[in-house]
Amino acid sequence: MSLPKNIFGARAAILGGLAILTAPFLWTRLDPDFATGFVSLRLVPENGIQFLSVVVPAALVALAIAGLGRLWARYGSSKPLFETASHRLFESPRAMAATFAALAAAGFVMSGKALSLGTFVCIHMMLAIGLNVTIGFTGLLVLGYAAFYATGAYTFAIAAHALPVLPTWAALPLGFTVAAGVGFLVGLPCLRLRGDYLAIVTLGFAEALREILRNLSVTGGDMGLVVPMQARIKAIGPVGQGHASWIAAVGVTLLVALFVHRLYHSRIGRAWIAIREDETAAAMMGIPVVRLKLLAFTVSAGLAGTAGAFFAGFAGFVDPSTATFEQSVLILAMVILGGIGSLPGSILGAALLYLAPTLLRDWFPAISDYRLFFFGCILVAMMLFRPQGLCGSPRHKLELEGAS
Amino acid sequence: MTPVLKATGVSKAFGGLKAVSAVSIESHAGQILSIIGPNGAGKTTFFNCLSGIYPLDSGTVELGGGRIDGLAPHLVSRAGLSRSFQNIRLFPEMTALQNVQVGRFARSPRQILGTILRTRAWRDRERASLERSEELLAFVGLGDRADSWARALPYGLQRRLEVARALATDPKVLLLDEPGAGMNPQEIVDMMALVKSIARLGVAVVVIEHHMKLVMEISDRIVVLDHGEPIAEGSPDEIRRDPRVVEAYLGRSEEPHG
Numbered sequence: 001m002s003l004p005k006n007i008f009g010a011r012a013a014i015l016g017g018l019a020i021l022t023a024p025f026l027w028t029r030l031d032p033d034f035a036t037g038f039v040s041l042r043l044v045p046e047n048g049i050q051f052l053s054v055v056v057p058a059a060l061v062a063l064a065i066a067g068l069g070r071l072w073a074r075y076g077s078s079k080p081l082f083e084t085a086s087h088r089l090f091e092s093p094r095a096m097a098a099t100f101a102a103l104a105a106a107g108f109v110m111s112g113k114a115l116s117l118g119t120f121v122c123i124h125m126m127l128a129i130g131l132n133v134t135i136g137f138t139g140l141l142v143l144g145y146a147a148f149y150a151t152g153a154y155t156f157a158i159a160a161h162a163l164p165v166l167p168t169w170a171a172l173p174l175g176f177t178v179a180a181g182v183g184f185l186v187g188l189p190c191l192r193l194r195g196d197y198l199a200i201v202t203l204g205f206a207e208a209l210r211e212i213l214r215n216l217s218v219t220g221g222d223m224g225l226v227v228p229m230q231a232r233i234k235a236i237g238p239v240g241q242g243h244a245s246w247i248a249a250v251g252v253t254l255l256v257a258l259f260v261h262r263l264y265h266s267r268i269g270r271a272w273i274a275i276r277e278d279e280t281a282a283a284m285m286g287i288p289v290v291r292l293k294l295l296a297f298t299v300s301a302g303l304a305g306t307a308g309a310f311f312a313g314f315a316g317f318v319d320p321s322t323a324t325f326e327q328s329v330l331i332l333a334m335v336i337l338g339g340i341g342s343l344p345g346s347i348l349g350a351a352l353l354y355l356a357p358t359l360l361r362d363w364f365p366a367i368s369d370y371r372l373f374f375f376g377c378i379l380v381a382m383m384l385f386r387p388q389g390l391c392g393s394p395r396h397k398l399e400l401e402g403a404s
Numbered sequence: 405m406t407p408v409l410k411a412t413g414v415s416k417a418f419g420g421l422k423a424v425s426a427v428s429i430e431s432h433a434g435q436i437l438s439i440i441g442p443n444g445a446g447k448t449t450f451f452n453c454l455s456g457i458y459p460l461d462s463g464t465v466e467l468g469g470g471r472i473d474g475l476a477p478h479l480v481s482r483a484g485l486s487r488s489f490q491n492i493r494l495f496p497e498m499t500a501l502q503n504v505q506v507g508r509f510a511r512s513p514r515q516i517l518g519t520i521l522r523t524r525a526w527r528d529r530e531r532a533s534l535e536r537s538e539e540l541l542a543f544v545g546l547g548d549r550a551d552s553w554a555r556a557l558p559y560g561l562q563r564r565l566e567v568a569r570a571l572a573t574d575p576k577v578l579l580l581d582e583p584g585a586g587m588n589p590q591e592i593v594d595m596m597a598l599v600k601s602i603a604r605l606g607v608a609v610v611v612i613e614h615h616m617k618l619v620m621e622i623s624d625r626i627v628v629l630d631h632g633e634p635i636a637e638g639s640p641d642e643i644r645r646d647p648r649v650v651e652a653y654l655g656r657s658e659e660p661h662g
């Protein structure tokens with residue numbers, strides 16, 4: 001795809017114009033003086049500087065990603081670079097083993113802070129990979145994905161309290177099964193209807209779930225729950241707790257990616273894409289559309305549950321913030337940023353977006369206070385300059401309507 | 405000989421507009437039945453009724469002796485009816501080969517665990533589905549375009565790809581909605597040869613087509629629709645001589661789209 005260059009310029013001009021138009025509101029304040037009745041205009045540089053210190057790094061991140069995407073798109077002809085690399089990796093058990101070994105060994109030279117950061121990146125990779133199954137492959141919008149993350153996390157925390165013999169590894173099957181079951185029940189009524197009920201219903205479900213988690217005693221209310229020691233990830237011999245978590249996170253992330261890769265390259269994955277591309281034509285090919293949408297959403301929910309349970313076993317506590325709207329938006333932004341429908345895109349998108357605020361925080365402290373705004377700015381900039389994301393092909397777009 | 409597809413008294417109205425009124429057809433294995441009629445005659449609507457996309461107002465559709473009216477499209481497809489679309493409806497972000505493989509969906513067994521573990525049985529069946537799809541691509545003349553994106557194929561080849569995809573569902577009946585639309589004269593002749601060779605495989609073919617000369621050449625029987633109503637049915641020779649047809653259709657213009 002070759003966009004004429006002046007479009008790039010025109011978009012920059014629109015952004016610049018917006019900045020100039022909003023400037024008076026950001027940089028100044030009207031101060032009424034009640035004694036005299038006069039209103040005076042006062043300059044307040046703090047607001048404007050804070051605003052810029054969120055917008056500028058966001059634009060920088062987006063531009064860097066857009067630039068990378070364009071650069072790589074120039075080399076990939078029909079199969080972009082990342083897709084090819086990811087395909088090779090997940091088709092070869094040996095390459096996967098080598099990747100795992102290399103990353104696990106790298107843990108020996110990583111600081112405790114880096115190990116914990118890396119583990120969180122992996123958890124978000126699992127989430128982005130999982131959400132991409134519904135949004136990217138099947139073309140269904142989900143707005144409250146964090147609900148299933150919280151479901152997995154709380155399931156494991158509560159189970160570990162109820163069953164003191166529960167081993168740590170049980171988190172994975174337990175988180176997957178319970179969240180997938182909940183996903184199935186939430187998806188069943190809305191996927192039978194044509195249209196985008198799933199987006200709204202999941203959003204409502206996430207908000208409701210968070211309120212429930214905050215108000216039940218079994219979930220520990222606002223404080224959340226502490227996961228019993230025996231169910232947490234522990235140090236093994238010379239490998240410390242942080243390092244063990246990192247190794248487990250890398251392993252689980254690779255397994256999750258392999259799982260999705262294999263589904264994608266099968267009749268099920270092809271049916272998902274067919275539904276996204278043209279629902280009626282897909283049905284005419286013998287595909288039970290409702291059942292396959294439900295399968296996609298159930299798998300998605302299950303993977304979020306896996307990530308949630310892993311988080312509980314790693315962090316040692318769970319609280320209602322796992323189910324916030326901010327968390328859902330963060331995962332959605334990772335998928336969009338990486339390229340909707342692309343497995344390597346989800347992986348890279350998660351890494352970039354999770355690391356960006358952390359790495360930029362030292363220079364732009366305002367980011368930590370306005371995280372949601374920061375992600376929003378990145379997304380807006382990406383939509384303007386590279387709507388298909390880092391790895392996506394130009395036509396992968398978020399479809400809000402089923403084909404009629 | 406019993407027909408493979410038997411539609412009886414099929415009717416469909418949109419509000420006050422009777423798009424299809426009491427149309428009946430019988431389609432036999434290995435034969436080509438053509439449906440002709442002026443623009444807006446209700447031909448496409450009739451196909452949508454047969455394939456389960458629209459519910460019928462009245463009438464019945466039988467396929468191989470079993471009722472298929474009232475079934476959802478994916479069940480109609482499983483029962484053995486497949487189709488192409490007048491406005492091409494491929495899966496644009498998939499390769500030509502993948503498009504055809506989607507058509508194999510219902511004909512390959514369900515194996516979720518096998519898919520994840522990549523068992524030998526799964527690989528064997530995946531390979532079988534792949535080989536069948538490649539065969540079909542070659543059959544429609546797209547053997548060398550397997551890895552092209554569907555959206556990147558030239559128009560004429562997209563139409564052929566749609567035919568291959570429809571054949572991948574192993575249909576007993578194949579409905580083709582204007583397979584030659586938008587093609588140049590040579591491509592149309594080639595397409596009609598392809599339609600004939602599909603019938604020779606033993607598939608019951610129903611074709612909507614505007615090009616009179618070709619319709620007369622390839623059809624075993626012809627049904628003429630006008631304003632949703634069947635106004636004539638017979639062999640090409642009978643249709644050519646039927647005064648109502650000449651008036652309703654041929655009389656107005658020799659080749660409405662040509």
Ligand SMILES: Nc1ncnc2c1ncn2[C@@H]1O[C@H](COP(=O)(O)OP(=O)(O)OP(=O)(O)O)[C@@H](O)[C@H]1O
Pocket residue numbers: 418421423441442443444445446447448449450490
């Ligand atoms: N979904 C619909 N809703 C309302 N009216 C419709 C719908 N589909 C078709 N029609 C109307 O029904 C009539 C028959 O349309 P149809 O598409 O079946 O004709 P056709 O014979 O296929 O014509 P063409 O040769 O142009 O393809 C037309 O008057 C059309 O406007």
Ligand SMILES: [Mg+2]
Pocket residue numbers: 447448449490
């Ligand atoms: Mg038509």
